[in-house]
Amino acid sequence: MSRIDWDHLRYVLALGRAGTLLGAAEMLGVNHTTVLRRLDALESQLSTRLFDRQRTGYEPTDAGLTLLEKARSMEQKADEIERQILGADRTLEGPLRVVTAFAVMEHLLAEPLAEFVRAYPSIEVEVVENAVLSDLSSRRIDLAPTSNRREADVAVRLSAQVSEHLFGRQLGMTQYAVYALRGENTLPQVITPVETLIRTAPWVTFELDPATRVYDRWTQTNLAEANVVARVDFFNAKAAMLRTGIGVGFLPTFMEKNHPEFIRISDTIPDLSLPLWIVTHPDLRYTARVRTFMKFVGDLLSKRLWNLAEQVNDIR
Structure with a gap:
């Protein structure tokens, strides 16, 4: 044969x-x-x-x-x-593919990424946005059941934990609070206990389908009896609905800068806090462009999260 x-x-x-x-x-x-x-x-x-x-x-x-x-x-x-x-590649040039979530790309990663591109113009960075991220158990990440399998070198992800076999670090904690459209007289406009908001305010929240995200579980547990007026899948979609003034909803505090039309109406919710990670496969940890990206962008993201935490504490 x-x-x-x-x-x-x-x-x-x-x-x-x-x-x-x-x-x-x-x-x-x-x-x-x-x-x-x-x-x-x-x-x-x-x-x-x-x-x-x-x-x-x-x-x-x-x-x-x-x-x-x-x-x-x-x-x-x-x-x-x-x-x-x-992993044996020692040059600061060539392609680098990064996978992250939609909200992280729009509100956290864009500026550090721009600084990295200016500093290392010979590294061609491609960002793949995907709300549900693989754990990089191989370098292949399925973006959708019918899509081509796509490879990723680095993941920047929000997660309570990541697989032990991955190499990387936790960059800091992200915080979450409840927001409403600023100036909307049918919605609260001052800091209010979350328990009160759950009982009295209309809510824009996430879908009821079983999910593993921390904020999905919080939604299912805490908003089961709330007045839910709309359900969405991602934070960007929730922000679009909150902009209509139809209800209140929790968002990451890192979205505040790009959404001055919203006003924070609660303290941060400890149960929703999530770490931000930057990780790669161990075999790639010594690749020059991967190592440089993780250090350069990771440091900028860590500083950004620290500044955000200080700003939130000051507002309190």
């Missing part, structure tokens, strides 16, 4: 993950007929059916499951080789 064309395995993996030809094609950025042609070629070479064609999609056979398991292991080894080679 001739040797397996290893490139065929990329198509098998995509089909195993997506379950359909169209989904696999979208993940790989090719036409669905290409996926089918690759699958047919590999099945013919192995003289084995790897997937059963069902009305609902493609289901791996026992042979297909075995091949998928081996292919995933090969993919992890390829990731490891890539990380180790990139």
Whole structure:
């Protein structure tokens, strides 16, 4: 039997993950007929059916499951080789991909990133915004079920904790408080106990779907009986709704600077405080551009969070 064309395995993996030809094609950025042609070629070479064609999609056979398991292991080894080679890179030039959340990019990361770009113009930084972040267990981050798999070198993320295998540091704590549209006479305009706001004010809050975010759990626990007038998914969407004056809602205090139209109407809520992390895979920690980015941008973000905490304390 001739040797397996290893490139065929990329198509098998995509089909195993997506379950359909169209989904696999979208993940790989090719036409669905290409996926089918690759699958047919590999099945013919192995003289084995790897997937059963069902009305609902493609289901791996026992042979297909075995091949998928081996292919995933090969993919992890390829990731490891890539990380180790990139980790030996000592030059302050080349691409650097950073993944972070929408609100962090808009309200915290933009200015430090601009300073970094001015200081290191030969490093080409690409930022991928994604509200739900991978833990960088490999360098590949799934942005959406049907998107191409995207690699990331560094993650700047809000999280109670990060995976122990990652390398990086906690930059500081982010704080959260309740805000209302400034001057809206139907809404509170002075510092009010959160318990009172829960009982008396209309709220813009997050969806009820089960989620692992700290503020999702706080919402489900504390606002179960509140007068909820609108639900959204992300902080930027919540800010857009608060701007209409329809209700109150909690936001990170780091959004205050860009939203002078809001007035803070509560003290910070300790249960919502979250650390901000900057992390990378351990194999990349000695890559010059990764190490330089994490030190330069991490220091600026840490200083920004410290200043924000001082400002909030002064307001009190």
